[in-house]
Amino acid sequence: MTTREMQDEIIRLKKEKDICILVHAYISHDVWEVADYVGDSYGLSKQAASAPQQNVLMCGVRFMAETCKILSPEKKVYLSHPDAGCPMAEQIDRELIEAYKEKNPDTTVVAYINTTADLKTVCDVCVTSASALKIVNNIENKKILFIPDRNLGGWIKEKCPDKEIELMQGGCPSHALLRKEDVERMKAKYPNAQVLVHPESRKEVVDLADYVGSTTGIMKFAKESDNKEFIIGTENSIVQHLQMDCPEKRFYELSKDCVCRNMKLTTLADVYNFVKYGEAEEILMEEDVRLKALAPINKMLELGG
Numbered sequence: 216m217t218t219r220e221m222q223d224e225i226i227r228l229k230k231e232k233d234i235c236i237l238v239h240a241y242i243s244h245d246v247w248e249v250a251d252y253v254g255d256s257y258g259l260s261k262q263a264a265s266a267p268q269q270n271v272l273m274c275g276v277r278f279m280a281e282t283c284k285i286l287s288p289e290k291k292v293y294l295s296h297p298d299a300g301c302p303m304a305e306q307i308d309r310e311l312i313e314a315y316k317e318k319n320p321d322t323t324v325v326a327y328i329n330t331t332a333d334l335k336t337v338c339d340v341c342v343t344s345a346s347a348l349k350i351v352n353n354i355e356n357k358k359i360l361f362i363p364d365r366n367l368g369g370w371i372k373e374k375c376p377d378k379e380i381e382l383m384q385g386g387c388p389s390h391a392l393l394r395k396e397d398v399e400r401m402k403a404k405y406p407n408a409q410v411l412v413h414p415e416s417r418k419e420v421v422d423l424a425d426y427v428g429s430t431t432g433i434m435k436f437a438k439e440s441d442n443k444e445f446i447i448g449t450e451n452s453i454v455q456h457l458q459m460d461c462p463e464k465r466f467y468e469l470s471k472d473c474v475c476r477n478m479k480l481t482t483l484a485d486v487y488n489f490v491k492y493g494e495a496e497e498i499l500m501e502e503d504v505r506l507k508a509l510a511p512i513n514k515m516l517e518l519g520g
């Protein structure tokens with residue numbers, strides 16, 4: 216079967232079976248081409264709540280499928296690959312935050328959406344990289360605990376000096392591989408290129424960037440910029456997508472190492488096997504967990520606009 220034949224069959228079957236295919240920006244381009252929606256974590260959350268179909272396939276990682284189920288309990292939600300987790304989502308457990316809240320009842324716990332549903336049950340507000348700055352600014356309380364991404368939290372802390380933001384130890388192992396030496400090396404090689412990085416990157420990298428934003432933010436910036444060359448400091452699939460969308464511009468990987476192995480697990484064949492044979496893990500959740508995890512996600516949608 217060719218890629219095109221497989222894609223045509225997926226598009227035919229998803230309509231016949233009332234399936235919505237949501238795809239995170241880090242998934243490969245052949246999967247993008249059969250999607251109902253492609254976006255960053257914030258866009259996917261909003262789309263999950265409004266998709267009209269009864270069945271949703273989330274092509275991404277587990278916390279994204281969980282978020283979809285939390286927002287749409289009446290839908291059947293499936294994860295594209297059963298092993299696709301996000302290591303950052305597992306770094307902090309619920310008991311630690313429960314103990315923290317007992318000691319610090321006047322602190323608002325802000326959780327990056329890259330967290331498990333179980334952890335979200337004890338958090339006050341969720342954020343994504345695209346919405347974090349706006350949401351933290353919109354929180355009335357000065358005292359904030361930001362979990363789990365220390366890099367994203369540190370970036371927000373710098374931008375919100377009037378808040379007292381406490382951080383914990385956590386972060387994305389793929390973005391942590393990006394170093395300032397990579398920026399220096401690539402800038403020396405491509406002096407006219409703009410450096411666009413994700414805020415999950417280290418401060419030493421963010422400080423040297425021309426633009427810092429979510430995956431969708433990076434793509435929008437590159438498309439709208441008059442510049443012709445860009446060094447991309449996020450998961451390397453974004454280089455491939457941008458090169459397809461803007462063939463007249465040039466995109467370079469900040470480092471060959473910035474690859475999310477979990478996002479790479481989902482292939483077009485997984486999508487095909489789901490729409491054809493129903494082969495994918497359905498996300499199931501206890502209703503009390505769902506309702507408790509829904510509160511910080513709703514707060515995110517309310518404060519994020």
Ligand code: 13P
Pocket residue numbers: 254255256257301329343344345387415428429430431
């Ligand atoms: P965004 O989707 O918010 O850009 O975050 C990237 C990411 O690492 C998702 O896991």
Ligand code: SF4
Pocket residue numbers: 276300301302303304329387388389390415450475476477478
């Ligand atoms: Fe998690 Fe990092 Fe992969 Fe995003 S890129 S899913 S934060 S490991």
